[in-house]
Amino acid sequence: MMLVALALVLWGLGWWLNLRIAEGPHAQSRAARLAVPLIFGAVVLAVWELLVRGLQVPLVILPAPSLIAARVAGSLPILWADFLQTFVKGALTGYVIGCTAAILTAVLVDRSDFLRRGVLPVGNFVAALPIVGTAPILVMWFGFDWQSKAAVVVAMVFFPVLVNTVAGLRETTAMQRDLMRTYAASYWQEFFKLRLPAAMPFIFNGLKIATTLALVGAIVAEFFGSPTLGMGFRISASVGQLSLDMVWAEIVVAALAGTVFYGLVALVEKAVTFWHPSQRG
Amino acid sequence: MKSVLPVLVVVAALIGLWYAAAVPMNVRGVLDEAERAGAEVVPASGAERRERAVWTLVVRNPGAIPATWAQERPRLPAPHQVAAELWDTTAGKSITSKRSLVYHGWVTLSATLLGFAIGTGLGILLAVGIVQSKVMDMSVMPWAIVSQTIPIIALAPMIIVVLYSVGVQGIIPKAVISAYLSFFPVVVGMVKGLRSPDAMQLDLLRTYNASAAQGLWKLRLPASMPYLFASLKIGIAASLVGAIVGELPTGAVAGLGARLLAGSYYGQTVQIWSALFAAAILAAALVGLLGLIERLVLRRMGVA
Incomplete structure (x- = not known):
């Protein structure tokens, strides 16, 4: 359950961070345009990993990103x-x-x-x-x-x-x-x-x-x-x-x-x- | 109307090309059959014929040409064979029969329509969210664009197996693939459409003290209609492809994709071609229907 809670917290944190950047003064800068989607992507991956581990989703349904990366490597x-x-x-x-x-x-x-x-x-x-x-x-x-x-x-x-x-x-x-x-x-x-x-x-x-x-x-x-x-x-x-x-x-x-x-x-x-x-x- | 004659000429040329191509494609099979039936064939033995180019075989055996358009299992069936099979399996069979293309077409069509409805519904919702919220725009939109360059259809076999393992089967897995394929074109098209009102129109609404919701309902949504229909046409074609491909990896027994697969297992080329044409007719009918709705809606709105 800890991991699921952590996933939710991380989701909120990432959203808050993106909100700050998007509403902030530098929203139109190149760095912000690059950072926001990257943060979003990273948070999605992290939440996926935590949820799969936290809820013990069987491999047959959805493998964790770390497992996929290991398989690729x-x-x-x-x-x-x-x-x-x-x-x-x-x-x-x-x-x-x-x-x-x-x-x-x-x-x-x-x-x-x-x-x-x-x-x-x-x-x-x-x-x-x-x-x-x-x-x-x-x-x-x-x-x-x-x-x-x-x-x-x-x-x-x-x-x-x-x-x-x-x-x-x-x-x-x-x-x-x-x-x-x-x-x-x-x-x-x-x-x-x-x-x-x-x-x-x-x-x-x-x-x-x-x-x-x-x-x-x-x-x-x-x-x-x-x-x-x-x-x-x-x-x-x-x-x-x-x-x-x-x-x-x-x-x-x-x-x-x-x-x-x-x-x-x-x-x-x-x-x-x-x-x-x-x-x- | 001006282009009716050119279109007819092009279509006639394509059909003529098809008949011409069927001769060299099928001539070897025809000659083998003729030899087994005891007819006169030049050159006489199969081994010798394998050495020759197909064109020499055609020239040396002009009598075999009509037979290349009437084989049981040709490599390339002639247009009239496909048309006869289409007619036979749509009008000639009761629609509940397992051999009726209407039955198989309906299996595919129902999955397509369900998936299309889900995909476009979610797509429009996400597009509204993207246009209304700057954070969503900056975080989701780049991924939506990137995802268009990914061959999403590679996911199809996996989606089916995953849904099967959680106990979902039948129409739903195919509809999920259809929804997935029609989702992204609709998102991208709708975002473009919802953004199409220019600064002047948006300013006018601001002088009316319109809320964001009013701006959405009274300006952005109506303005996005032409874009919506353009992406709906792409989406429904993608949905149909999704439903057909979704039938391949499971070894489904019903649906146009299943007909294609069964035909390719048993070498029933006429069956493959007729399933292919049924799919094409279905796609054309769906896109045409959307085009008709588009014309009616846009005319009612006074846009076109």
Whole structure:
């Protein structure tokens, strides 16, 4: 009971501390913006640990964070092999292929107004469908190894990126295009100097959506069959053995991979679209 | 209306591509069957055929092309086979039958809707809290944004097992996953929407001496409606994916996800494709329904 009481006290303390910072004079400073979420996160972890220990929650329901951390530290080789299989081979390969194909298709589609008016609604429609469902079919076609996972990822990221790129390539105004024409710019000059840069914020929006989809696709595809490694395989196998600390360790890896992947794409976006109002704020 | 013809052309092109792709995908299976049935096949032995590319097989056996669109268990079923299976399992069976897609669709749909209701309800509440309280904004909002980059669906198998071990089964575990997936898009969208009134409008309310609650009900909530509907559409699609994926790890016997899994175990490709299309039709219907409600609500409010 002591631990539960301690957890409640800690929760109150953390909340009070954040209240002081948020209402204080330095609330807008960079340090405060960083400190408040970090304090919140740390308090949540501590309360989780104390409650699990205090209430003696069985491992099968919820392992304590310390146990998960120990599991992560203890099985780094397995986690690394799973990460390579699922993220680098499955998700990343599929992401690169899918996004490249989508952008090239968008450039082709953009050349014809008729095609664009046909592709945009169809693409929007398909982008809202549960494409993960194609996983069993693609696993059947491409085998259990990472190729089928990459194929699922390609199918998942293709349409969001396609739709965003096609929409982005329309972003220039008639005035800007007329200016290029008065310079006697060729199609490709206009494309590379005006329309592609103008489309970049949209393309990166699609690319950022696709990062999460890529990981989801690679993990879920492994539920339909995989070699004996990979994050999705480990999750479903460990759930079967009720070793939930291993499941949580994989989830930690997946969360880190997803966040870093997204962060990297956002960094590239920042460098490429430095001129856009949303990046100058 | 202008885009009806282009859309039809694109859809027709996709279906044509599908028929064309079915020929090389299925030709090996068709030729193997034809050989076993004693028909004339070039080249005659299976070992020789394995050496050849699929295109040479198609060119050498033009008579086999129609058969590639009518196989029992093709690698890629032709569109009309999927359509026939869809029709057969929706209209052709009584809806209480275990083989009816309406029955399986309803199992998935009920979990989706329950989860969606829970997820959006909690999401709107959290968004209101974030907008009203600066502490919550600073502590919770960064985590809500970060959580969007995490493949939350990886949690699905665990949620099901954990809930099972505390004695909860049936529709609830799937609904929890659905709720979880639709929760964060709604939070992020709603926070954006509740913040959309500009300084002038907020100042006007202040000159009326409006309380925070009045500001919420009379200005912020109405102003957030377009954002709410945009995130609801994302949320319901995510909910459906959650419910389908939630059926995978348990070996569930009912639901569209269970149909996908059973189809992939027994090589029933037509069944997989029809379950997939049923899910797609369901998703499209749900998003379309939300779009209709959005139009009605916004028109009633005079926004659009």
